[in-house]
Amino acid sequence: MNHLDILENQSVFIMREAFNKFENLAMLWSIGKDSTVLLWLARKAFLGHVPFPLVHVDTTYKIPSMIEYRDQLVKEWNLQLIVGKNEEVLKSGVTYPNGKATRVECCGTLKKDGLKQVLEKHKFTGVIVGVRRDEDPTRAKERYFSPRDKNMEWNVEDQPPELWDQFKTDFEPGTHIRIHPLLHWTELNVWEYIERENIPVIPLYFANEKGERYRSLGCAPCTFPVKSNARSVADIVKELRHTKTSERSGRAQDKESEDAFEKLRRDGYM
Amino acid sequence: MQTTEQLKIVIVGHVDHGKSTFVGRLFFDTGSLPDGKYEQLQEIARRRGVPFEFANLMDGLQAERDQNITIDTAQIWFRTPKRQYVIIDAPGHKEFLKNMITGAAHAHAALLLIDANEGVQEQSRRHGYLLHLLGIQQVIVLVNKMDLKNYDEKVFQHIETEYRAFLTQLGVTPKMFIPMAAKHGDNIAALSSKNMPWYKGLTVLQALDEFNVPPKPTNLPLRFPIQDVYRFDHRRILAGRVESGTLKVGDRLVFWPSGKSSVVNTIERWSSPASLTASAGESIGVTLTEQIFVERGQVASHEQDAPGVAREFKANLFWMGRANMEIGKRYKLKLTTQELECEVKSIEKVIDASTLGQVEKSRNHVARNDVAELTLHARLPVALDNHHRIPESGRFVIVDDREVSGGGIISGVKYETRSRDGVKSENLTWSKGEVLSKERAIRNGHHGAVVWLTGFSGAGKSVIATGLERELFSRGMQAYVLDGDNLRYGLNANLGFSPQDRSENIRRAAESAKLFADAGFVVITSLISPYRVDRVRAREIMAEGQLRFIEVFVDCPLEVCEKRDPKNLYARARAGEIKEFTGISAPYEPPEKPELVIQTSKQSPEESVAAVMDFLLQTVGVADTSYAI
Numbered sequence: 001m002n003h004l005d006i007l008e009n010q011s012v013f014i015m016r017e018a019f020n021k022f023e024n025l026a027m028l029w030s031i032g033k034d035s036t037v038l039l040w041l042a043r044k045a046f047l048g049h050v051p052f053p054l055v056h057v058d059t060t061y062k063i064p065s066m067i068e069y070r071d072q073l074v075k076e077w078n079l080q081l082i083v084g085k086n087e088e089v090l091k092s093g094v095t096y097p098n099g100k101a102t103r104v105e106c107c108g109t110l111k112k113d114g115l116k117q118v119l120e121k122h123k124f125t126g127v128i129v130g131v132r133r134d135e136d137p138t139r140a141k142e143r144y145f146s147p148r149d150k151n152m153e154w155n156v157e158d159q160p161p162e163l164w165d166q167f168k169t170d171f172e173p174g175t176h177i178r179i180h181p182l183l184h185w186t187e188l189n190v191w192e193y194i195e196r197e198n199i200p201v202i203p204l205y206f207a208n209e210k211g212e213r214y215r216s217l218g219c220a221p222c223t224f225p226v227k228s229n230a231r232s233v234a235d236i237v238k239e240l241r242h243t244k245t246s247e248r249s250g251r252a253q254d255k256e257s258e259d260a261f262e263k264l265r266r267d268g269y270m
Numbered sequence: 271m272q273t274t275e276q277l278k279i280v281i282v283g284h285v286d287h288g289k290s291t292f293v294g295r296l297f298f299d300t301g302s303l304p305d306g307k308y309e310q311l312q313e314i315a316r317r318r319g320v321p322f323e324f325a326n327l328m329d330g331l332q333a334e335r336d337q338n339i340t341i342d343t344a345q346i347w348f349r350t351p352k353r354q355y356v357i358i359d360a361p362g363h364k365e366f367l368k369n370m371i372t373g374a375a376h377a378h379a380a381l382l383l384i385d386a387n388e389g390v391q392e393q394s395r396r397h398g399y400l401l402h403l404l405g406i407q408q409v410i411v412l413v414n415k416m417d418l419k420n421y422d423e424k425v426f427q428h429i430e431t432e433y434r435a436f437l438t439q440l441g442v443t444p445k446m447f448i449p450m451a452a453k454h455g456d457n458i459a460a461l462s463s464k465n466m467p468w469y470k471g472l473t474v475l476q477a478l479d480e481f482n483v484p485p486k487p488t489n490l491p492l493r494f495p496i497q498d499v500y501r502f503d504h505r506r507i508l509a510g511r512v513e514s515g516t517l518k519v520g521d522r523l524v525f526w527p528s529g530k531s532s533v534v535n536t537i538e539r540w541s542s543p544a545s546l547t548a549s550a551g552e553s554i555g556v557t558l559t560e561q562i563f564v565e566r567g568q569v570a571s572h573e574q575d576a577p578g579v580a581r582e583f584k585a586n587l588f589w590m591g592r593a594n595m596e597i598g599k600r601y602k603l604k605l606t607t608q609e610l611e612c613e614v615k616s617i618e619k620v621i622d623a624s625t626l627g628q629v630e631k632s633r634n635h636v637a638r639n640d641v642a643e644l645t646l647h648a649r650l651p652v653a654l655d656n657h658h659r660i661p662e663s664g665r666f667v668i669v670d671d672r673e674v675s676g677g678g679i680i681s682g683v684k685y686e687t688r689s690r691d692g693v694k695s696e697n698l699t700w701s702k703g704e705v706l707s708k709e710r711a712i713r714n715g716h717h718g719a720v721v722w723l724t725g726f727s728g729a730g731k732s733v734i735a736t737g738l739e740r741e742l743f744s745r746g747m748q749a750y751v752l753d754g755d756n757l758r759y760g761l762n763a764n765l766g767f768s769p770q771d772r773s774e775n776i777r778r779a780a781e782s783a784k785l786f787a788d789a790g791f792v793v794i795t796s797l798i799s800p801y802r803v804d805r806v807r808a809r810e811i812m813a814e815g816q817l818r819f820i821e822v823f824v825d826c827p828l829e830v831c832e833k834r835d836p837k838n839l840y841a842r843a844r845a846g847e848i849k850e851f852t853g854i855s856a857p858y859e860p861p862e863k864p865e866l867v868i869q870t871s872k873q874s875p876e877e878s879v880a881a882v883m884d885f886l887l888q889t890v891g892v893a894d895t896s897y898a899i
Contacts, residue, residue, distance in 0.1 A: 001486065001551055003276050003354075012553040013497070013511050020498045020566060045509075047540045047555060049502050133345045140344045143372070161368035161590055161674050163375035163404070164665050166604045170672035184356075186347055197541070244305045 004193050008041065011181040013165065014144055015045040015128065018179040019052070021169040022126025026082070028115070028270060029054040031066045032217040033201050034130035036073075037190050038182055040199050042128075043077075053080040055118050055127075059110040060090060061097060061219035069202045084118030086110050097221045103253040104260050106222075112269045116152050119176060128179045129270050134186045135247055138262045146178045147171055152268030178270075187247050188240045195233045207231050216248050224250040275353040277483050280374045282401070283383035284393035285362035288414040292383060292452035293346065293359050294324025299459035300475065302348035324452075345373075352479045362393050367400075367639050368590040371677065374401060379408035379481040381474075386425050386449070387418040390433050392624040398433075399623040399641065402440040403586060403679060405661050408481050409437070409444045412474065417451040421465045439626055445481075448474055486550040490514040491575035493655070493663045494523070495606035496568045500555065501769045504857045506803055507538050507555040508564060513606065513662035516549040517556070517570070525568040526653035527579045532558040550662075561862075563807035567608040569653040569663065577653045577663055578683035582615060584645050587636065587668070588623075591675030594635040595642075595668070601675075603648055605666035611649040612668075618643040636676075646678075656683045710790035714748050716890040718787035720780075720812055721794045721882065724805060724861060725824030726853050727839055728831035730870035730878065734824060735796040737879035738886075748790055752783055754797035767850045773804050780808035787817045792890060800852045802859040818889055822882060823864040828853045830871045 001009070018025060027042065027050075029035045042050050056070060074081045089095065089109040096106035119127065133140040143159055145167035160168040171177055182190070194201055207213040212225035213236075226249065230236040253260065281289045297303050315322040344359045360373035374380065380401050384394050401409060411433060419425040426449040437444055448457055449469055456462035458474045472480070492515030500507040517523070517534060524531045537548050538555035548554045558564075571577055589595050595614060603612040620629040620642045629640070636642045657664030657679035664683075668676035711717045721738065723731040735751045742749035757779055758765065765771040776799050786793040799805050805821060812819040831853070832840040843851035850856040866885050868878045 006276075006551065009511065009551055009553045016497050016509055016553065044540050044542070045553070046500065047502060047507065047538055051502070134347055137344065140346065159369070159372075161677075162372045163667065163674075163677050166667040166674060168672075168674055170602075170669060172672065244303075246304050 004189065004196060007185055007189055008044065008193070010184065011038075011041045012045040014167075014179065014181040015042055017165075017167060017169070018126055018128055018145075018181075019046070021167075022177070022179075024122065024124045025052045025126040025128070026055045026119075026122065026124045027052060027128040028130070029056050029070075029081075030130070030217070030270075031056065031062070031070045031202060032130075033190055033194065033205060034132065034182055034185075036201060037185075037193060037199060038128065038130040039073075039077075039079075040197060041181060050077070050079055052128075053082050053122075055082045055084060055115075055124075057084045057111055057114040057118065059106075059114065059219050060085065061095070061110070061221055063204060063214075063217065063220045063223070065204060066202060066217065073200070082118060082122065084114050084121075086114040086117060089113070103222055104264060107253050107264055107269060108267065110219075112152070112264065112267055115270070116268060119152075125171070125176050126179055127176060128181060130182045131180055131270060132182050132185050132187070132190075136261055138265050139183075142180055142183055143168070144180050144183055145169060146180065148176050148178060148268060150174045152176075154266050154268065156266060188237065191233060191237045191240060195237055201233070205236065207235075214250065216251055218251055218253075222252040224252065226250050275483055276356060277353060277379065277478075277481055278356040278358060278377045279379050279381060279478065279481070280358040280360050280377035280406075281381045281383065282360050282370060282374060282397040283362050284385065284388070284391040284397075285364075287362060287383045287385040287388070287391070287394070288452050289359055289362060289383050290325035291323065292381075292412070292414065292450075292458075293357055295452045295455050295458055296357070296474070297346070297348055298324060299455055300348055300350065350475060350479060355478065362397075364393060364396075364639060367396075370397065371400060371404070371588070371590065374404050374406065375677075377406060378483055379410075380406050381410050381412055383412045383414050384429055384433065386413050386415045386429065389429055390436070394433065395436055395624040395626075396639075398437055398442065399440060399621075399626070400588060402442050403588060403641065403677075405657070405665075405679070407442070407484070409442060410474075410477050410481075411444050411447045413447060413449045414452050416449045416456065416466065417454060421449075421451075421456075421462075423449075423466075423468045426469075436626070446471060446477060448472070448477060450474060487514040487660065487662065488516055488549040490550070490660050491577075492517055492523075492570070492572050493577065493606070493660060494556075494570040495608070495663070496525075496564055496566050496570065497607050498566055499564070501801070501857070504859065505557055506561070506801070507557055508570075509553075509555045510570075510607070511553045512548050512550050514550050514660050515572075516547055517572075519546040522573055523558075523570040524573055524576060525562075525564050525570050526577055527651040528564075528568060530562045530564065530568075531573075532560045532562050532564075535559045561803045561806050563803050563810065567606075569606055569608070576685070577655050577660075578685050579651050579653055580683060581649075581651050582645060582647045583652070583654060583680050584618075584643070584682040585666070585678035585680050586641065586643055587676050587678035588641045589636045589638060589676045591638060591668075591670045591673065593670060593675075594637050595670070595676060597634045602669035603646065603652070603666055604669060604674075605652060605654060606663050608652055610652070612646050615645045615647040618645070654680055654683055656681055707788065707790070714790050716747055716792065717818060718748075718790045719792050719818035719820060719886070719890045720783045720787050720808075721792065721886060722783075722799070722805065722808060722819065722821045723794065723796050723824050724799045724821065724864075725826060726828060726831045726858060727798055727851075728834045728836055729824045729826040730868075730875065731796040731798075731824050733875045734822075734868065734870075734878050734882065735794045737875055738794050738882055741879055741883055742792055742886075747792060749792045749794065750786055752779055752786070752793055752795045752797075754779070754795075757782070757797075767856075769801070769850075769856075773801065776801075776804040776808060777811075780811045783808075784811050784815050784817060787812070788815055792886065798852050798858070800856065800858040802861065805861065820866065820886065820889060821861055821864040822866045822868060823861045824868050824870060824878075825860070826870045 094100045096103050131139050204214045207228045213228040230239045346357050358373040360370040430447040450457040493513045497510040521534045535557045597614045623641045655663040664680045667674050739749045739751045762775050765775050783793040842848045843854040
């Protein structure tokens with residue numbers, strides 16, 4: 001087994017544990033490279049099937065081609081999709097693009113609260129999320145099976161121990177568990193795997209004529225492309241082997257304060 | 271395509287012995303810091319009015335930056351020309367032992383830091399002991415902060431002698447000891463010829479490249495724990511990860527602790543190169559040639575080199591729980607994919623991990639951060655191995671009040687050659703009453719039996735069942751119908767229609783039928799029972815009770831059933847109102863060798879009942895009675 005086989009088999013094991021242990025299980029799909037790889041791994045784990053619904057928290061500010069790409073894959077791969085929107089806040093217009101909220105506040109209502117509403121409505125007790133340890137120092141501290149309390153908060157100072165692939169699968173009613181099958185992957189691994197498996201990804205990741213590409217995808221007003229000439233998956237793999245800029249450097253909400261992203265995540269952001 | 275080996279290293283040691291600083295320095299010296307990170311950290315230090323610290327590189331959380339200690343394990347990646355490394359920085363504070371264990375349990379190798387100024391401390395020893403329990407064989411000891419001791423060789427030698435003796439007691443042989451000063455980078459990327467000319471060994475970076483990624487245990491005996499059973503189509507696929515050894519298509523597998531056996535028919539993967547074998551580390555699915563009932567928790571092996579099966583076993587355990595672990599209290603044991611209730615039978619000794627001395631002669635609890643030798647007793651037999659033989663099936667965790675609270679490794683398992691059937695009844699015995707079945711049979715004039723009607727909804731099962739019951743009753747025989755819908759009203763009210771729930775529905779029906787038949791009744795079950803393997807299990811349940819089992823396939827084409835649709839169910843299933851409806855949106859597996867087939871599209875209800883009666887009377891009749899049947 002090479003390193004990608006090891007990563008893949010571990011993720012499949014985790015996903016199968018989640019499917020066995022959680023009756024109301026869903027997977028977050030942000031349309032980005034990570035959760036699309038996650039989707040591919042689900043099909044590996046369940047032999048071509050995806051036996052749970054996908055949840056897309058739509059802020060309505062996503063880059064438009066992301067929605068087209070989403071709907072196309074839903075059709076081709078026969079997926080069950082649940083779209084969640086924080087209608088109330090969208091109606092009130094208290095969002096960052098309207099200038100009525102800060103970036104972090106906007107993430108808090110449209111993404112975090114939007115997610116909370118979907119979880120409550122469908123009573124999901126297990127949510128599979130494609131976060132990785134190498135993305136950010138707070139995600140580096142995550143567990144594969146990570147509990148969230150009734151208010152969706154993450155008690156990062158008192159996390160369950162995790163050893164020998166035995167996970168925390170017992171939880172109190174009203175709480176839920178986030179399951180992170182990609183936790184041990186790096187950004188480079190994700191692209192190496194996309195290359196090997198030939199997984200379709202949204203073209204926003206490839207450099208345009210202006211020599212810019214998206215490295216991480218989010219809402220249009222807060223996500224910026226980075227300078228790059230990588231026009232193919234192979235180019236991206238080559239670029240990442242040598243880069244020294246961080247993956248989320250194009251995500252503006254992380255930079256509002258020293259611990260902006262940490263606060264968002266403690267409160268229940270993905 | 272280029273493949274990159276990934277080696278995971280945990281950095282452990284007493285709090286404040288310089289782990290985070292070392293990692294920061296390692297990154298700086300190897301040019302692995304992201305652009306601007308060094309400047310950013312300097313800026314943060316300046317703004318906060320504190321001296322610049324490499325340690326802050328690893329501190330992901332505000333609390334960690336404020337308190338200057340690592341609270342949780344952090345991971346960070348870097349590469350040398352040889353390969354990629356995952357560096358796991360584990361907290362050294364006793365308070366955060368479970369986080370240290372979480373970090374260390376994922377590592378291939380460990381770097382243990384000891385402060386030259388403070389020498390070997392409590393957590394230095396405790397961490398050494400835990401590395402041993404976690405099964406980490408490759409250890410390098412770094413003697414840090416040599417600058418505070420004027421780079422004195424004697425200080426280094428003294429610590430090496432003391433700590434090497436401690437590790438040797440545990441059976442751990444450290445690969446090497448390296449003196450260093452992380453703050454200044456001595457002996458990390460380059461030898462410090464100016465400060466420590468006496469040290470001629472490897473730099474830390476060179477030493478890292480000496481570690482190996484331990485190979486997957488493909489050469490050990492096969493252990494394939496079943497993780498789940500999937501029925502996405504007509505097939506029943508056993509999903510799991512090969513923990514050790516290799517399995518091939520055509521291999522005969524024995525499933526433990528039940529002892530059932532079958533042959534691998536196919537190995538299932540999706541969008542992967544086909545292969546007739548699967549080895550340790552691979553998550554696969556398998557199908558079997560014969561339908562036997564296997565569920566999550568069973569561990570497959572070859573006939574040779576089977577795991578041990580026991581309810582009681584010895585273990586070395588570390589405890590991380592808030593409440594003490596106590597003799598007699600019930601806990602959940604998780605070992606491979608087995609989960610069951612257990613209790614501590616006895617505590618042989620509680621060990622002070624920092625001295626290896628025994629704490630007290632007899633104590634009836636294990637407290638947080640203790641390690642102990644003890645004996646566990648599980649409610650049912652468990653398939654297990656000695657940890658030194660097969661680590662993957664020789665270690666377990668203990669769940670207390672929903673929290674993973676302890677971990678342990680198993681020793682003292684005796685491997686026996688044993689027959690395939692039969693560990694189940696070891697302590698749980700079927701209590702036989704005073705009245706013998708034979709006596710019941712003579713009084714009733716017939717034996718108890720189970721007539722198992724299976725077929726589509728609308729095939730005519732209920733009509734046959736009620737007709738049969740009336741016919742038997744009018745002959746003075748003890749008869750009773752167990753109707754699927756009636757069972758779902760009460761006994762099975764908590765079950766739905768997922769494959770798992772259907773399976774449980776059938777199991778309960780079968781167990782209930784067994785009790786009735788044991789009481790001397792002819793039980794007629796009327797259930798769709800679509801899965802072959804569930805009916806096989808029902809047959810096995812009756813065989814255990816030495817009861818007659820007559821499987822009757824009520825065969826009727828789906829179109830005819832749908833046309834009849836007495837309960838209007840097909841129409842609703844077609845409209846999508848009922849999900850997982852057999853024949854429409856869920857499979858039906860016809861019996862392979864039923865005792866009887868009734869074709870209700872060709873036979874009238876009366877003819878059908880008569881056909882079953884003919885067969886039944888020959889089967890349940892009692893020879894030595896005057897009662898005329």
